[in-house]
Amino acid sequence: MRQSEVITGQDFREMFTCATAWLEKNASEIDALNVFPVPDGDTGTNMLLTMHSCMEEAYRAPDNSASAIALAIGKGALMGARGNSGVILSQILRGLAQDVSGKESLTGADLANALEEASRMAYKGLSNPVEGTILTVIKDAASAAQKLVSEGDANLNSVMEAAVNAAKESVANTPTLLPILKESGVVDAGGQGLYTLLEGALHYLRGEAEQIQFRKPQIIASSIPLTARPPEMIAADEVPFGYCTEFMLKGQKLKPDKIRAKLEKKGESLIVVGDDTTTRIHIHTLDPGEVIHYAASLGTMHQISIRNMDEQHRDFLEMQKDKAPALDMAIVAVVSGNGLAEVFSSLGVTAIVPGGQTMNPSTKDILQAIESTSSDKVIVLPNNKNIVLAAEQVTSLTDKNVEIVATETIPQGIAALLAFDFEADLMTNARLMKQAISAVRSAEITRAVRSTKINSIKIKRKQAIGLLDGELVTVGDDTTSVLYDTLAKVDLDNQEIVTIYFGADTEQTEAEQASATIREQHPQLQVEVVRGDQPHYHYIVSVE
Amino acid sequence: MTVKIVTDSLSDITDDNSGGLDITVVPLTVLFGRETYLDRVTITTEEFYRRLTTQDIVPTTTQPTPQAFADVYNRLAEETDEILVITLSSKLSGTYQSAMGAIEMMEKKCRVEVIDSQTVAMALGLVVLAATRAAQEGMRLDALVDFVHQALSRAHFLVYFDTLKYLAKGGRIGKAQGMLGSMLSIKPIITIKEGEISPVTRVRSQAAGIEYLYNFATSFPHIEALAVEHSTQPEAADRLVDRLAVSLPDKLIVRSVVSPVLGTYAGPNAIAVTVLEGTGI
Numbered sequence: 001m002r003q004s005e006v007i008t009g010q011d012f013r014e015m016f017t018c019a020t021a022w023l024e025k026n027a028s029e030i031d032a033l034n035v036f037p038v039p040d041g042d043t044g045t046n047m048l049l050t051m052h053s054c055m056e057e058a059y060r061a062p063d064n065s066a067s068a069i070a071l072a073i074g075k076g077a078l079m080g081a082r083g084n085s086g087v088i089l090s091q092i093l094r095g096l097a098q099d100v101s102g103k104e105s106l107t108g109a110d111l112a113n114a115l116e117e118a119s120r121m122a123y124k125g126l127s128n129p130v131e132g133t134i135l136t137v138i139k140d141a142a143s144a145a146q147k148l149v150s151e152g153d154a155n156l157n158s159v160m161e162a163a164v165n166a167a168k169e170s171v172a173n174t175p176t177l178l179p180i181l182k183e184s185g186v187v188d189a190g191g192q193g194l195y196t197l198l199e200g201a202l203h204y205l206r207g208e209a210e211q212i213q214f215r216k217p218q219i220i221a222s223s224i225p226l227t228a229r230p231p232e233m234i235a236a237d238e239v240p241f242g243y244c245t246e247f248m249l250k251g252q253k254l255k256p257d258k259i260r261a262k263l264e265k266k267g268e269s270l271i272v273v274g275d276d277t278t279t280r281i282h283i284h285t286l287d288p289g290e291v292i293h294y295a296a297s298l299g300t301m302h303q304i305s306i307r308n309m310d311e312q313h314r315d316f317l318e319m320q321k322d323k324a325p326a327l328d329m330a331i332v333a334v335v336s337g338n339g340l341a342e343v344f345s346s347l348g349v350t351a352i353v354p355g356g357q358t359m360n361p362s363t364k365d366i367l368q369a370i371e372s373t374s375s376d377k378v379i380v381l382p383n384n385k386n387i388v389l390a391a392e393q394v395t396s397l398t399d400k401n402v403e404i405v406a407t408e409t410i411p412q413g414i415a416a417l418l419a420f421d422f423e424a425d426l427m428t429n430a431r432l433m434k435q436a437i438s439a440v441r442s443a444e445i446t447r448a449v450r451s452t453k454i455n456s457i458k459i460k461r462k463q464a465i466g467l468l469d470g471e472l473v474t475v476g477d478d479t480t481s482v483l484y485d486t487l488a489k490v491d492l493d494n495q496e497i498v499t500i501y502f503g504a505d506t507e508q509t510e511a512e513q514a515s516a517t518i519r520e521q522h523p524q525l526q527v528e529v530v531r532g533d534q535p536h537y538h539y540i541v542s543v544e
Numbered sequence: 545m546t547v548k549i550v551t552d553s554l555s556d557i558t559d560d561n562s563g564g565l566d567i568t569v570v571p572l573t574v575l576f577g578r579e580t581y582l583d584r585v586t587i588t589t590e591e592f593y594r595r596l597t598t599q600d601i602v603p604t605t606t607q608p609t610p611q612a613f614a615d616v617y618n619r620l621a622e623e624t625d626e627i628l629v630i631t632l633s634s635k636l637s638g639t640y641q642s643a644m645g646a647i648e649m650m651e652k653k654c655r656v657e658v659i660d661s662q663t664v665a666m667a668l669g670l671v672v673l674a675a676t677r678a679a680q681e682g683m684r685l686d687a688l689v690d691f692v693h694q695a696l697s698r699a700h701f702l703v704y705f706d707t708l709k710y711l712a713k714g715g716r717i718g719k720a721q722g723m724l725g726s727m728l729s730i731k732p733i734i735t736i737k738e739g740e741i742s743p744v745t746r747v748r749s750q751a752a753g754i755e756y757l758y759n760f761a762t763s764f765p766h767i768e769a770l771a772v773e774h775s776t777q778p779e780a781a782d783r784l785v786d787r788l789a790v791s792l793p794d795k796l797i798v799r800s801v802v803s804p805v806l807g808t809y810a811g812p813n814a815i816a817v818t819v820l821e822g823t824g825i
Contacts, residue, residue, distance in 0.1 A: 214607060214638040214645065221712050343727045347746075418730065418746045423737075496749040499728065526749070530727055544748060 006105040007156060007205075009066040013058045015204040016073060018212065020051040022200025023193060026217040030196070033189035033219065043189035046083030050090055051197070053080020070100035070114075078273070078280055079248065079303075085190035087246075087271045087282045088122055088134050092194070094273070095121025108154035112145035115163060119143075125273040127264050132178025134190030140170035141198060160202045167195040171220045187220055195220065242267065242286040244307045249279045251299020259298070266291055284309065329426055330373035333381040333413055334361055334391075337534030340410060340501060347417045350375070356410075357446075357536050360386050363393040370398055377401045377426040379433065383413035385470060403430035408470055409442035410501065410534070411542030441495075443468055443486045443541040445479050464538070479506070479538040480514050490543050492522045501532030501540040511539070547628055547679040547688055548620040552608065552639050553583040554632035555669040556773060556800040565676045568616050572639060572805045573606045583804050592804035593776045596710070597812050605805045607639040613646030621654035626685040629658040630672050630692060635739035636664060637805075657689050659696075662739035666771030666800055666818035667701035673798070674769070674820065698768070698821040702744060702760055703802070704753035705732050706813030711741075733757075741809070750813060754784055757817040762791050766822030771798040775807050775814040784815065 007015065023044070030044025057076030061068040074097030077090035095118035103110060119142040123129050144166030145159045153159070174188035175181040181188055196217045203212050245267075249259075256279050260272040267285030274280050285291055288306045295301055330350035335341050336359065341352050351369040355361035370378045378400055382391040385408040395402045403426055407413040419436035421429055444467045448459045454472045459465060466474040466486030474485040492498070498518060502511035508531065515527045532540060546566075551557060553571040571582040576595060581587035583605075596603060613629070620627050634640035640660045647656050661668045675692050683691060705711060708730075730746045731753055747753045761770060770788060774781035778801075785797055802810055810816075 211609070214610070214641045216638065339727075346727045347730075414728070418748065421745045422743045423735070496751060526729075528729060 005156065006107050007066070008105045009061075009064040009069040011204075012066045012100075012106060013055075013061075013064075013069045013073075014209070015201045016051070016058060017055060018204035018209045019197040019200035020048070020055055022203060022212055022217055023048055023051060023196045026192075026196045026219070029219050030189050030193050033186045033192060042083055043085045044193055046086040047089055047190070047193040047197075049082045050077060050080055050086035053077065054093060056080075065104050066106050067101050067103050070097040073097060078278060081273075081280055081282075082246070082305075083244070084269055084271065084282060085134055085193060087273060087280060088125065088190065089194065090280065091122045091125040091271075091273050092118040092134075092138055095119070106156070108156040108159040109149050111156060111159050112142070112149045112154075112163075115142035115145050125271055127260055127270050127272075130178065132174040132176070132181060132191075133188050134194050136174065136177060137167050137170045137188070137191035137194050141167040141194075157202070157205050160198070160205050164195070164198045164202045167191075167198050168220055171195045192219060242284055242309060243288045244282075244284055244309050245288040245291055245305070246280070246282045247292075247295065247304040248302040249274075249281060249295050249299050250277065250302060252277065254279045254298060259295075262294065263291060328375055329377045329379060329429065330370075330375035331379045331381065331417065331420070332366065332369045332373065333417070334366070334383050334387050335410070335413070337501075337504065337532050339531040339533035340540075343414065343501075343530060343532070344417065347414065348420065349381075349417065355387065356384055356534065357386075360384070360390065363390045363397070366391050367394050367397050370394060370400060370402060375400075378403070379420075379426070379430060380404045381407045381413040381416055381433075383407050383410050401426060403427070405430055405433040405437070407437060409444065410532075410540050411440050411442040411499070411544075412437045414499075414542065415440040415544065439544055441469060441490050441543040443483070443490070443539070443543065444470075444537050445483050445486065445539040445541075446537045447479075448475075480510060483514055483539050483541065484517070487518065487541065487543070492518075492525060492543065495525065495543050497526045497528070497542075497544050499528045499530060499542045501530050501534065501542075503532055503534045503537045503539065505535075506538045514539075545624045545626070547626040547683070547685050548624045549672060549676045549679055550613075550616055550620070550627060550629040550643075551668065551672045552631050552643075554637070554639070554664050554803050554805055555630075555672050556665050556771075556803050557669045557672060558584065558800065561669075561798050561800050562673065562676075565673065565680070567672060567676050568620065570608045570612055570616055570639075570643075572608055572637065572803075574804045574808070575604045575606065576601050581804075587804065589775075589801045589804060589807070593807060593812055596804075596807065597776070603804070603808050605637070605808055607637045607642050610642045610645035610649060613643045614649035617646055617650050617654065617656055618652060621650065621652040625654050627654060627656045628675065628679070628685060628688050628692070629656060630661050630668065630675065631658065632664045632668055633662045633736060633739035634660045635662070636736075636741070655685055657685055659689065659692050660739070661692075661696055663696065663699060663701060663736045664806055665701060665703070665802060665816055666773055666798060667696075667699040667736065669800065670769050670771055670798065670818055670820040671695045671699050695820065698823070700760075700764075700819045700821060701736055701816065702757055702818075703734050703773075703806075703810060703814055703816035704747075704750070704757060705734060705810055706750060706753075707811050708732060710807075710811035711809045750780070750815075754780065754815060757815060758784060758787055761788055761817050761819055764819055764821055766824040767792060767795055767819055768822040769796045769798065769820040771800060771816075771818040771820075773800045773802045773816040773818075775802045775810050776812040777815070780813075781815055784817070 027044035027048045034043040054073045054076035057072040061072035074094040077093040081087040081090035096114045099114040099117035119138045141163040145163045148162040171187050171191040174191050254276050256272045267283040269284045271282040332351045333344045333349045334353045334355045335344050336356040350373045353361045353365050353369045380391050382388045388406045391404045405416050415436045416433035419432045448463050448465050451461045459475050464479045464482040466482040476482040511529050515529045519527045550568045571585045574581045629643045631640040631643050643658045733744045735744050772781050772785050
């Protein structure tokens with residue numbers, strides 16, 4: 001491994017060449033991540049084209065000092081910036097260039113300072129900086145580099161390594177900061193792009209420029225669980241995207257700040273960067289004419305690009321369809337309670353129909369859910385005895401190929417869902433899922449709504465009752481004791497996993513306590529406690 | 545001259561299970577931070593899994609260098625004029641590129657064909673074993689290439705993961721990404737499809753997972769060979785072998801250990817089954 005104290009201008013240029021090559025290998029994967037600000041699927045490509053423009057300029061630099069090369073890269077970035085991420089990247093590179101300006105070569109401390117300036121510059125270009133994007137990633141990378149230097153380690157490789165590691169963590173964290181990423185099940189595309197560039201630069205510093213031709217960058221996995229939604233649900237309810245309008249403005253006394261203030265109300269994702277003689281403008285607007293008209297009054301326009309983003313978005317969806325998990329089948333489930341809804345979504349349910357005991361959804365509700373999915377083949381999980389019939393009516397009302405897997409309880413629904421075979425066809429899956437129902441026992445603890453006598457058990461109104469696979473088996477005053485009594489009817493010693501979904505009326509501590517008690521009595525069991533938030537049922541328990 | 549067969553350490557072929565066949569296995573590299581090990585050469589599988597499960601550091605892996613392949617080619621070229629290299633899926637590692645790149649670096653004239661198996665583990669291993677036997681019976685390189693492609697289409701691989709933790713850490717999750725968000729502790733059954741990790745189904749316990757693997761293996765009308773592998777629990781894999789041996793008497797069942805490279809993603813307690821489907825003739 002090579003350990004350089006300083007890098008010369010030539011090294012600096014080679015480092016960017018290596019970073020660009022590394023990004024190139026990852027560009028199409030990054031395109032597929034793109035959902036923010038507009039899911040048009042071109043982030044990787046735009047960043048790459050921006051880098052190409054930088055490198056072209058870098059080879060035209062007047063001399064080989066770090067300063068000259070950096071300034072050339074900064075200039076190339078401004079001239080060739082494309083798209084949102086490209087423009088922000090260009091700001092980052094210009095910040096970098098500004099800080100390197102005047103230096104013959106770079107030390108680790110110089111690099112840390114340059115990253116800091118790059119981060120500052122990136123934020124400056126935006127009227128409304130959003131966290132969880134490339135901005136957060138450059139900020140985190142820069143501060144990690146600074147921290148290392150302040151701790152006394154100014155080795156160039158170590159500084160870059162600190163920046164790369166921080167960037168990686170930061171990218172993994174983007175879905176926590178930006179909800180659309182979490183919903184779409186991806187990390188931020190621009191952030192990933194920046195990370196890839198930094199990693200490419202590190203490869204160069206380590207003397208691995210040759211080897212990288214045999215390797216491939218990785219898309220970072222999110223630090224939080226992501227539930228990928230099917231593509232057509234992403235941003236489906238948003239306003240029209242309009243036109244992505246980009247151009248470079250040349251003139252005198254352009255005052256980017258003034259231009260930014262003027263254009264702020266004209267659209268979304270506004271970026272105005274540059275100086276008084278050259279300014280790059282990027283905006284998503286419904287009326288590009290107005291923006292162009294205004295800009296023409298300030299100076300001359302160059303590299304004008306106006307693209308219809310609705311078209312881009314459609315192309316992106318087509319691209320996503322190819323990449324989406326091989327689910328040409330959709331699954332619709334009837335579920336109530338936020339926790340349970342999340343459990344079902346996390347296991348791959350496409351659409352959820354709210355409902356359950358005492359709030360049975362209509363056939364029409366289920367039909368609408370089926371029609372809302374993009375698939376022609378749909379599996380329906382009613383998850384309640386009283387809903388099975390309504391669900392079965394649906395098959396004659398739709399042209400889609402619908403299979404009802406008649407689950408009568410939530411645990412049955414989850415067992416069926418888990419048995420879904422990603423490789424199998426609709427009929428096989430319906431069969432596998434039906435088979436799975438019998439492998440699970442369902443216990444449900446609720447309170448009686450009136451006094452009655454069932455299975456020769458006398459029940460008073462509001463007493464806790466325990467049902468096992470839908471049959472009333474116990475009654476008592478305390479829900480937790482009724483839970484134990486119900487489970488006592490199952491031969492727990494021959495079971496493996498008990499999952500307790502506690503309801504909206506049950507405290508988590510109470511559920512944890514019940515779990516501990518069960519585990520104590522049956523040490524071989526794996527007991528899990530999950531917040532179900534379901535109404536009426538204090539506990540829904542699966543035993544398998 | 546006999547065609548010489550080369551593969552990588554992801555084939556899970558070892559001296560113990562290759563039945564004395566002449567196969568050159570080029571190791572991938574496992575990295576724990578800055579410490580580098582050659583897969584199964586300078587680190588045993590036991591030691592690897594011990595460190596994987598007891599230390600915080602996430603191991604990474606890299607493909608062999610082109611030079612490592614070139615050295616093998618040059619050595620084999622002394623003995624033969626045809627070499628067949630079968631690598632793990634190029635979508636999971638750059639090993640295929642290294643094996644290809646090494647051809648340029650050869651000093652002696654010798655034909656080399658490199659096949660991207662688009663799979664891993666014993667799905668690759670059983671095909672390599674079959675190809676080596678065919679080569680020893682005198683099959684020439686061109687025929688062997690067809691033979692391997694045909695055999696690869698008959699190799700079916702399933703692996704039970706006891707945890708998704710390592711798959712998520714390793715980043716190479718492909719289409720299994722959707723499995724990560726689960727609120728429940730689920731254990732995936734995974735295959736390799738078109739060269740990439742692809743989900744098959746999910747179970748909630750190892751017993752259910754092994755049952756699934758057993759049913760899968762016994763569902764084929766014609767079987768040429770089988771393989772069973774473990775990461776850290778040889779007993780569990782041995783029990784599965786015993787069950788399979790009863791329902792599928794007279795079938796060759798190869799035992800192996802999931803390579804540390806795949807183990808980086810599979811983690812402890814994984815069990816894998818490969819079926820090399822028979823042609824029925």
